[in-house]
Amino acid sequence: MQTKNEVTGWQLFFLIIQTQIGVGILSLPRDLSVVAGKDGWISLAIGGILIQLLLLIFLWLLLRVGEISYFDVLQKAFGKVIGKFLVICYLIYFIYILMVSNLSFTRVLSEWIYMDTPKWVLMLLFLLPAAYCASGKIFHVARFSMVISFILPVLIILLLPVYSSPDYMNLFPIGSEGFKKIFSGLKATLLAYIGFESFLYFSKYVKSNREKELKKAAFSTVFVTLFYLFLVISTQLFFHVNETVIVPYSVLYILKALSFTIIDRIDLIFISLWSVIAMTSFINFLFIASEEAKVLFNLKNHQRVLMVIMSIVFLTSLFIKGKQDIISFQGLLFPASIAFSFTLPLVTLIVYLLFRKDKRT
Amino acid sequence: MEGSAFSKKEVVHQTGSIQELQEQVSYYCGNTHDLVTLQIKNDSIERTSLMIYIEPLIDQIKLEELLEWSREMKWLTNERMTSSKIQMYDAGLMFEQLVKQLLEGEAFLLSFENNAWEVEGIKIPKELSRAIEEPKSEQVLRGPHSGFTESLSNNIYQIRKRLKTPHLVVKYFQVGRESNTNSVLVYVDNIANQLVVEEFIRRIESIDVDVAHSIGFLEEMLEDDCFSPFPQFLVTERSDRVTGNLSEGRIAYMLDGSPTAIIGPANFFSFYQSPDDYNGRFIIGTFYRMLRLSSFIVALLLPALYIAIISFHFEVIPESLTLPTKRAVEAIPYPPLFEALILEVTIELIREAAIRLPFPLGQTIGVVGGLVIGDAVVNAGFVSNVMVIVVALTAISSFVVPSVEMNSTVRILRFPFMLLATFFGFYGVTVGLVILMIHLIRLESLGLPYLSPLAPFHKSGFRDTIFRMPAWLQNTRPSQTLTPNKIRQGFSKRWHYANKK
Numbered sequence: 001m002q003t004k005n006e007v008t009g010w011q012l013f014f015l016i017i018q019t020q021i022g023v024g025i026l027s028l029p030r031d032l033s034v035v036a037g038k039d040g041w042i043s044l045a046i047g048g049i050l051i052q053l054l055l056l057i058f059l060w061l062l063l064r065v066g067e068i069s070y071f072d073v074l075q076k077a078f079g080k081v082i083g084k085f086l087v088i089c090y091l092i093y094f095i096y097i098l099m100v101s102n103l104s105f106t107r108v109l110s111e112w113i114y115m116d117t118p119k120w121v122l123m124l125l126f127l128l129p130a131a132y133c134a135s136g137k138i139f140h141v142a143r144f145s146m147v148i149s150f151i152l153p154v155l156i157i158l159l160l161p162v163y164s165s166p167d168y169m170n171l172f173p174i175g176s177e178g179f180k181k182i183f184s185g186l187k188a189t190l191l192a193y194i195g196f197e198s199f200l201y202f203s204k205y206v207k208s209n210r211e212k213e214l215k216k217a218a219f220s221t222v223f224v225t226l227f228y229l230f231l232v233i234s235t236q237l238f239f240h241v242n243e244t245v246i247v248p249y250s251v252l253y254i255l256k257a258l259s260f261t262i263i264d265r266i267d268l269i270f271i272s273l274w275s276v277i278a279m280t281s282f283i284n285f286l287f288i289a290s291e292e293a294k295v296l297f298n299l300k301n302h303q304r305v306l307m308v309i310m311s312i313v314f315l316t317s318l319f320i321k322g323k324q325d326i327i328s329f330q331g332l333l334f335p336a337s338i339a340f341s342f343t344l345p346l347v348t349l350i351v352y353l354l355f356r357k358d359k360r361t
Numbered sequence: 362m363e364g365s366a367f368s369k370k371e372v373v374h375q376t377g378s379i380q381e382l383q384e385q386v387s388y389y390c391g392n393t394h395d396l397v398t399l400q401i402k403n404d405s406i407e408r409t410s411l412m413i414y415i416e417p418l419i420d421q422i423k424l425e426e427l428l429e430w431s432r433e434m435k436w437l438t439n440e441r442m443t444s445s446k447i448q449m450y451d452a453g454l455m456f457e458q459l460v461k462q463l464l465e466g467e468a469f470l471l472s473f474e475n476n477a478w479e480v481e482g483i484k485i486p487k488e489l490s491r492a493i494e495e496p497k498s499e500q501v502l503r504g505p506h507s508g509f510t511e512s513l514s515n516n517i518y519q520i521r522k523r524l525k526t527p528h529l530v531v532k533y534f535q536v537g538r539e540s541n542t543n544s545v546l547v548y549v550d551n552i553a554n555q556l557v558v559e560e561f562i563r564r565i566e567s568i569d570v571d572v573a574h575s576i577g578f579l580e581e582m583l584e585d586d587c588f589s590p591f592p593q594f595l596v597t598e599r600s601d602r603v604t605g606n607l608s609e610g611r612i613a614y615m616l617d618g619s620p621t622a623i624i625g626p627a628n629f630f631s632f633y634q635s636p637d638d639y640n641g642r643f644i645i646g647t648f649y650r651m652l653r654l655s656s657f658i659v660a661l662l663l664p665a666l667y668i669a670i671i672s673f674h675f676e677v678i679p680e681s682l683t684l685p686t687k688r689a690v691e692a693i694p695y696p697p698l699f700e701a702l703i704l705e706v707t708i709e710l711i712r713e714a715a716i717r718l719p720f721p722l723g724q725t726i727g728v729v730g731g732l733v734i735g736d737a738v739v740n741a742g743f744v745s746n747v748m749v750i751v752v753a754l755t756a757i758s759s760f761v762v763p764s765v766e767m768n769s770t771v772r773i774l775r776f777p778f779m780l781l782a783t784f785f786g787f788y789g790v791t792v793g794l795v796i797l798m799i800h801l802i803r804l805e806s807l808g809l810p811y812l813s814p815l816a817p818f819h820k821s822g823f824r825d826t827i828f829r830m831p832a833w834l835q836n837t838r839p840s841q842t843l844t845p846n847k848i849r850q851g852f853s854k855r856w857h858y859a860n861k862k
Contacts, residue, residue: 008817010818011817109788113673113674113788114785114786114788117785121785122788125785125792129795129796132796132799133799136799136802136803139817140802143802143810143812143816143817143818144799144802146816146817146818147798147802147812147815147816147818148798259679260679261679261681262679263677263679264677264678264679264680265674265676265677268676268677268787269677269787271787271788272790272791273791275788275791276791276794276795279795
């Protein structure tokens with residue numbers, strides 16, 4: 001019995017969600033309030049709406065492009081040479097994203113619990129399970145994303161005690177920071193939403209009932225936006241803006257402060273669950289990267305290339321040690337994602353649709 | 362076998378003396394001493410017949426009755442007898458076939474007539490089987506108490522008795538080069554997916570062993586991933602469990618001489634279903650179902666979590682519990698892993714000893730092992746009393762699983778988790794869980810997803826996995842089996858709504 005190599009609409013929905021929600025959720029409240037103050041959640045909502053619109057445009061374009069993978073479109077739109085070059089650029093971009101999430105993951109873990117454990121051990125513990133999962137078929141990865149999504153409601157439940165004594169004044173007056181700050185908050189927001197473009201890469205696996213299923217999955221960002229909003233608003237109800245700016249991982253601090261009769265320090269449980277969420281984001285990018293490399297180098301399966309990518313990520317991450325190095329290394333993420341996740345896909349799809357030779361009748 | 366002295370392709374020869382035939386048959390049977398060749402002479406008609414059979418395989422009383430009858434029919438009235446048990450063979454019967462039938466428990470009557478040997482076979486195998494009893498490893502409180510026996514026909518009888526449908530298909534396969542053991546594949550052909558059945562048959566046909574010892578032995582050759590710790594076939598000795606699974610589109614495979622059936626495609630949750638769930642009320646059934654599933658998590662993780670808390674995250678323990686725990690742990694000379702291993706291994710030893718010993722002695726071992734060692738080990742200061750609680754709870758939870766295979770899986774799996782917890786704390790346990798989850802997602806039984814209906818997710822599947830919904834709500838068959846016949850039953854509670862109007 002061979003299962004077909006395809007995913008359903010709901011699986012794609014959760015694949016996108018899990019790619020989007022990654023390491024960043026711990027630092028998201030702080031990143032937002034540094035730039036946008038108490039109105040960070042407004043930037044978040046606006047960002048969510050923008051990304052959702054962009055996804056709908058992607059959907060509209062994808063439905064016209066038909067059932068070929070995004071990287072093929074890239075080569076058809078710009079010709080073989082430039083297309084191949086762009087695919088390699090994408091590969092580098094993915095490896096870069098993998099490194100960033102690997103670095104920030106190990107950083108959180110080593111700062112919060114495992115101060116004495118060597119970083120390469122933590123990295124291996126992160127990379128090896130991820131490699132095991134990503135070495136499977138697409139439906140394995142999709143099923144994993146879907147099962148892991150049961151963790152998200154648990155995270156929400158863990159945060160519910162905040163609402164026993166919320167300080168709503170922290171949010172008011174709404175919009176007091178001014179448009180400029182809210183607008184500049186968009187930048188931090190967009191970083192949190194990176195991963196939405198996985199819609200482009202994964203959509204080629206949706207085969208049966210394509211139009212309906214893709215439409216279902218395109219609304220994944222609504223879910224992510226609501227989840228982020230809950231997270232950010234909950235932290236703002238607990239901490240004043242001035243506190244949020246100081247506290248690096250505000251969610252963890254909230255949970256550390258709360259204590260229950262049965263379990264103290266829920267933050268340790270939260271961080272364990274969060275590590276799985278962070279891992280799925282990594283897994284999905286790793287899968288995309290190795291599948292892309294497989295097609296690029298005409299290989300039979302993606303396992304071997306996956307090991308190469310893993311070793312690159314592992315070895316290069318070893319050299320970036322200092323806190324400042326990590327932060328400056330992450331600085332590239334914004335321009336790179338603007339180029340590869342926003343601009344290039346749009347341009348590519350439009351160019352392809354305008355200039356393709358085999359027009360549909 | 363080709364090329365050896367026994368080239369059995371030879372046809373029972375057309376002419377010749379009785380002596381010669383006798384020698385030939387004996388030769389093809391390897392001159393075994395339990396082969397009986399009887400010459401039967403009749404004075405009224407000038408004819409000699411030869412009766413051959415393998416003595417231990419034949420029901421002697423029936424044979425004599427048949428012979429008597431046959432004599433009357435044949436020699437007095439010269440009529441051919443007709444009976445379901447008697448088969449006429451045409452002249453092309455080969456020795457290979459003859460010997461095979463002899464080993465199946467058939468007796469042959471050969472008589473020389475019209476210049477050729479006329480062969481009649483009489484099937485009267487000796488059926489010795491113990492009575493139908495309740496299987497010891499799968500006892501239930503309510504519901505049928507009948508289980509399989511070592512006799513294949515008895516087992517098929519039990520299934521047929523419960524499922525009287527013309528769609529029930531029984532397919533025979535002989536496995537074992539030397540043992541020629543009968544095995545049987547049972548399924549309901551309008552419910553089971555034909556592709557899955559073909560896959561099962563393909564795997565059975567590729568089995569090439571000398572002796573098919575038992576079904577567990579063959580299971581390893583049939584399963585998808587033999588390196589997985591998880592059983593990929595549901596093993597059961599209960600006929601009601603088999604028929605229940607057959608009606609869901611699964612396929613059962615049984616071997617002569619083994620009182621067990623293996624059922625595929627299995628899924629993780631089917632190991633946690635017990636016939637008891639269906640015989641009681643549904644709320645109670647759901648409660649026990651959930652209890653069993655959570656026992657899986659407890660048995661797997663409790664010692665690991667305890668070790669992680671003691672050695673890494675002492676802060677997790679609430680304030681009021683800190684002092685008692687600290688006091689218990691402080692005086693122990695060993696690291697928590699070693700402490701846990703001592704107790705875990707002790708419990709495994711007690712379990713193993715209790716199985717091997719006869720029943721009354723086994724109980725004694727339980728008392729000595731559990732109470733005496735448990736108490737003494739704490740008093741001696743080797744192990745903390747919290748650890749005794751943890752390990753005992755774990756052991757009890759692991760015995761809750763209704764399936765013996767899954768039970769041992771859980772007990773084996775907790776050791777790697779304990780190691781991970783010792784080295785990396787909570788995060789190590791999480792990593793272990795992630796790997797376990799990925800493994801379960803990738804695992805397949807007969808090519809179908811093992812973790813269905815959780816991954817791939819099917820909402821309707823939860824009616825009979827984590828929950829046990831009322832029987833009249835379970836109207837669809839599980840999606841894992843890819844059954845072409847999804848609707849199981851109609852709406853049985855119609856009377857309720859009719860009353861309301």
